[in-house]
Amino acid sequence: MSTIITDPALLTGQATEDAQPRKIGQYVTTNHIHYDGHTGQIYKIWLLNFLMNIITLGIYSFWGKTRLRQYVAGAFSLNKDRFEYTGTGKELFLGFLKAIPLFLVLYLPYMVASFMDPEAIWPLVLLVPLFYVFPIAIYSALRYRMNRTNWRSIRFGLDGSAIRYANLYLWRWFLDIVSLGILIPYSDVKRYRYLADHASYGNILFRFEGRGKDLMFIHLATYSVALGLLLIAFYGFQLIAASFAMMQATAAEYGLPIDEAVFFMLSETSLPGALAYIMLPFILFPLVRLIYKTALIHEMTNHLYAGDIGFRSTVTTTGLIKLKLGNFFILMCTLGLGMPYIMQRNLRFFAQHTQVRGDLETSDIKQVTNRKSSDAEGLQAVMGLDSGLM
Amino acid sequence: MSSISFEARFFDGETAKPHRAVVELYRTVLRIKTDGDSQPKDWLYKDIKVLEQPVPPLPARLTSVQNSDMRLYVEPEDWTTLKTRLPKTAFPRVTLSTNWKSLLGYTGLSIAFVLGTVFLGPKLFEQAGGLIPQETEMQIGKMAIESSIDDPVCVAPQGQAALEKMVHSLKQGMSRDIPFNVRVISDDEMLNALAAPGGYLVIFSGILKNADTAKEVAGVLAHEMAHIEMNHPMKSLMRNLGVTLTLQMMFGDARAIGNAAHFAGMMNQLHYSREDEMEADAIGQALLEKANIDPAGLSLFFERIRQEETAYGDHDGHWSHFEEYFSTHPQTEKRINQLKLNESGSQTYQKVLNDSEWQALKAICSKQTDFK
Numbered sequence: 001m002s003t004i005i006t007d008p009a010l011l012t013g014q015a016t017e018d019a020q021p022r023k024i025g026q027y028v029t030t031n032h033i034h035y036d037g038h039t040g041q042i043y044k045i046w047l048l049n050f051l052m053n054i055i056t057l058g059i060y061s062f063w064g065k066t067r068l069r070q071y072v073a074g075a076f077s078l079n080k081d082r083f084e085y086t087g088t089g090k091e092l093f094l095g096f097l098k099a100i101p102l103f104l105v106l107y108l109p110y111m112v113a114s115f116m117d118p119e120a121i122w123p124l125v126l127l128v129p130l131f132y133v134f135p136i137a138i139y140s141a142l143r144y145r146m147n148r149t150n151w152r153s154i155r156f157g158l159d160g161s162a163i164r165y166a167n168l169y170l171w172r173w174f175l176d177i178v179s180l181g182i183l184i185p186y187s188d189v190k191r192y193r194y195l196a197d198h199a200s201y202g203n204i205l206f207r208f209e210g211r212g213k214d215l216m217f218i219h220l221a222t223y224s225v226a227l228g229l230l231l232i233a234f235y236g237f238q239l240i241a242a243s244f245a246m247m248q249a250t251a252a253e254y255g256l257p258i259d260e261a262v263f264f265m266l267s268e269t270s271l272p273g274a275l276a277y278i279m280l281p282f283i284l285f286p287l288v289r290l291i292y293k294t295a296l297i298h299e300m301t302n303h304l305y306a307g308d309i310g311f312r313s314t315v316t317t318t319g320l321i322k323l324k325l326g327n328f329f330i331l332m333c334t335l336g337l338g339m340p341y342i343m344q345r346n347l348r349f350f351a352q353h354t355q356v357r358g359d360l361e362t363s364d365i366k367q368v369t370n371r372k373s374s375d376a377e378g379l380q381a382v383m384g385l386d387s388g389l390m
Numbered sequence: 391m392s393s394i395s396f397e398a399r400f401f402d403g404e405t406a407k408p409h410r411a412v413v414e415l416y417r418t419v420l421r422i423k424t425d426g427d428s429q430p431k432d433w434l435y436k437d438i439k440v441l442e443q444p445v446p447p448l449p450a451r452l453t454s455v456q457n458s459d460m461r462l463y464v465e466p467e468d469w470t471t472l473k474t475r476l477p478k479t480a481f482p483r484v485t486l487s488t489n490w491k492s493l494l495g496y497t498g499l500s501i502a503f504v505l506g507t508v509f510l511g512p513k514l515f516e517q518a519g520g521l522i523p524q525e526t527e528m529q530i531g532k533m534a535i536e537s538s539i540d541d542p543v544c545v546a547p548q549g550q551a552a553l554e555k556m557v558h559s560l561k562q563g564m565s566r567d568i569p570f571n572v573r574v575i576s577d578d579e580m581l582n583a584l585a586a587p588g589g590y591l592v593i594f595s596g597i598l599k600n601a602d603t604a605k606e607v608a609g610v611l612a613h614e615m616a617h618i619e620m621n622h623p624m625k626s627l628m629r630n631l632g633v634t635l636t637l638q639m640m641f642g643d644a645r646a647i648g649n650a651a652h653f654a655g656m657m658n659q660l661h662y663s664r665e666d667e668m669e670a671d672a673i674g675q676a677l678l679e680k681a682n683i684d685p686a687g688l689s690l691f692f693e694r695i696r697q698e699e700t701a702y703g704d705h706d707g708h709w710s711h712f713e714e715y716f717s718t719h720p721q722t723e724k725r726i727n728q729l730k731l732n733e734s735g736s737q738t739y740q741k742v743l744n745d746s747e748w749q750a751l752k753a754i755c756s757k758q759t760d761f762k
Binding site: 052082153155202360365 | 401402403404405406407408441442448451459460461485486488489490493496497499500503504533
């Protein structure tokens with residue numbers, strides 16, 4: 001389980017002379033990612049940020065976010081060396097200030113138009129540029145984060161163009177809609193490929209060799225189950241409509257006041273059953289799709305390479321379901337106060353199920369100094385895209 | 391010649407290769423000798439930055455401003471010797487402490503802040519509402535009215551003339567010249583009137599339908615005009631804006647800045663405070679007095695609606711017109727009593743409108759057009 005054979009000669013069974021002296025290279029070491037962040041410390045930082053955001057009207061969020069990221073990055077280690085986040089709150093804040101004018105310029109036409117004609121729907125067209133900014137913001141933020149993260153003094157990087165990524169992102173989004181969701185795996189893979197193929201660690205370039213085709217079967221299988229669930233929900237909606245009609249008719253006939261009419265609807269019509277018809281798909285659909293999500297994680301991880309270093313994911317669908325269901329219930333039961341714990345669960349899960357395969361010690365990794373770097377993730381902050389978790 | 395030395399882990403910032411290094415401490419400089427490298431690296435103490443203090447068993451993490459990619463990892467036991475040689479500037483600036491005691495302090499501080507802002511913030515905004523120029527106010531008022539009314543407007547010319555005559559007489563008693571713009575909106579179910587910034591007055595036809603005499607309408611009108619004279623609509627809008635903005639900024643994030651744009655969306659929720667209503671009642675009555683119109687009109691109107699509603703009975707679970715009106719105009723009993731207290735009663739007053747004008751006003755909705 002912990003070994004993969006990389007020498008093509010060994011795979012084909014033709015032991016050549018060349019293969020002899022490279023015995024050690026045949027077996028690839030598995031490096032586990034460790035995460036040892038303390039829930040208590042995460043909680044304290046989160047709480048401090050929450051309180052300081054109140055006191056400073058949100059201005060502190062940039063420094064708070066930075067502190068949390070520093071802690072989380074430092075809690076991850078690979079081969080006993082810790083990751084490091086070097087971004088600063090000041091950078092984030094300045095990036096935010098820079099992004100405000102751009103955001104206003106894009107938002108202003110819509111604002112003016114909807115003031116002029118509050119009833120009209122057409123001004124929504126003016127919001128289209130904002131859709132374009134959305135993926136640009138995601139990409140630039142990721143670039144910033146990677147630039148400010150290092151391991152063993154070597155920085156990560158993300159080249160490529162945020163605009164190209166946005167074009168790809170929106171084009172795939174369009175195709176997803178036009179194909180009624182059938183092409184989703186191709187879109188997932190293509191978007192990820194753009195990111196992965198432009199990512200780097202020092203002079204080592206990442207590359208992604210996964211294919212959408214690999215995911216098609218699982219996607220279509222879970223997707224058709226989802227469609228079936230949709231039909232059930234649709235039936236439920238029809239039942240509800242019928243219950244309402246029946247209630248209205250009865251209320252009109254007997255002149256029932258509103259509370260009695262509602263009581264009638266709950267007790268005498270098929271409304272409660274109908275609610276179950278609707279609830280069931282809403283619960284089952286995300287769970288079924290986690291099967292696809294697992295396959296996607298495997299595809300994204302197992303076909304990612306950085307030079308001669310590979311990656312492997314050990315995520316299982318049941319593991320993912322447990323994680324997500326647990327998160328959901330924690331969130332519900334704690335009314336959001338369990339957020340740091342959810343974060344902790346996610347980080348642990350990631351560390352536990354991700355392996356780095358290859359010889360990290362002898363790989364010749366060099367720093368690259370003139371790499372594209374972004375100011376900060378200002379756009380993301382202005383648009384409120386960042387979930388504030390990491 | 392070096393007095394103290396220890397082993398440490400070193401990354402040169404050029405390759406990912408970890409180096410075993412010997413660190414020698416001199417008077418002003420720290421020398422790093424790595425196994426492979428013949429050229430030792432000297433870090434001036436004043437150039438050193440401590441990225442992280444050691445949390446045993448984890449080492450301290452250091453860099454130098456000369457090359458901020460380099461990293462030196464110093465074990466906790468060696469850290470104590472090195473630490474004393476570093477200037478204050480080497481250490482990270484004090485970050486907010488996360489121990490439970492200070493967290494408790496921040497909790498208290500933020501609760502105080504929230505309470506302070508919730509009470510003071512809207513007040514400040516309210517004050518700022520008085521500084522907005524008339525022209526801007528009129529634009530805001532226009533938007534407010536346009537965005538909150540869907541029903542057609544009543545435009546029979548004689549009725550409109552009678553209405554404007556009424557406004558004109560009431561206006562005489564006002565201290566400042568406000569360009570009033572008065573409209574009747576066709577909605578017989580709606581027993582309400584409203585005032586928007588910039589002198590916009592709206593009366594719903596339900597009031598005309600339910601009023602027996604012109605002085606009742608004059609009473610309602612005077613009340614709304616008093617709101618405008620006292621700048622209540624603008625203050626109320628600004629107060630709403632203040633509450634929304636501060637809450638959003640506190641619990642959301644910096645996005646709230648963009649939300650100031652949704653100013654117009656809040657226009658529909660013009661709510662006045664109890665004090666504002668009482669003030670408008672009193673000033674409205676004064677306006678009526680100054681115009682030589684019977685100030686009993688308003689209380690008369692209130693009472694009639696109340697009586698009618700009780701007689702009609704609201705046992706069928708319907709939301710009564712009376713309640714509807716007073717959901718936006720609270721404290722009825724108290725207000726009626728207060729109004730009556732100010733009515734002298736004995737005096738004889740001028741008729742607001744003559745009979746034909748009153749009939750024309752009641753029939754104003756015989757001609758209607760779209761509001762916009």
